[in-house]
Amino acid sequence: GKTTLFRVCSGALKPYKGEVLINGVNIYKDVKIKGLIGYLPHKDGLISELTVRENLIFYAKVYNLTDVTTRVVKLAKELGIENLLDSPVSSLSHGQRRRAALIRVLLHDPQYLLLDEPSDGLDPLSAKNFRSLIKELGKDKVIIYSTHNLYEALELAENVVVINRGRVVFKGPLEDLRHFVGRIKFGLKVRGNPVSILRSMGYEAYQDGGLWVVEVKSEEEIGDIIKELTRNNVTVFEVKEIGNPLEDVLGQLGDKS
16 A cells, blocks of 8 residues: 555545645645655666666656756766666666666655655665665655665654554654664575674674574664675675564554554
């Protein structure tokens, strides 16, 4: 239901009942107010056969924007893909493609951003960099961000709504959610023995089914660990979360609701 909710809030899908208000104005009664909204769906909507620049120019025309060449270059530089503007979208990595899609959303300089799982499928380092971009945008824009990643929510959010099977089981400030959250357990598949490096960073690890298992307090630490292993010539083949902390939290919230 969250994607449907985002489509309704973006003005793409009219609700059967209720209203979507921005500054007290119903977006379905004043079309101009929709111009304040930028919506990044789960699928990026980019045309693979076109270059990044061609995609952005196309969407600028959809937005009825003129003379956007300078803005396209400026946004591409800010998001770190200026050198990819003339590359076909099909040649981009998943992370690069998500950045290009974010530029598409920012072309008309919206004040309210609806981002539907924007970091889904990114590797830990790419996800970390992407979240840094979102933090910068959040300094002067209102962002509503959908994610299944509990720790991503803890890093980015000021206020959180947790939905389980279509029902709101938690709504409130981030700090009220923190005490439901435990440590993150994740597994590393590497070439070599990472124990001494991890120990030097203050982590203990043990092997389980071909993975080195480590516990951390935040997802931010995972990126730091991968960087340190790579710096010490330990090849990292796979990083995976063990267990589902969101399910654990939902269980606790269910017990209290």
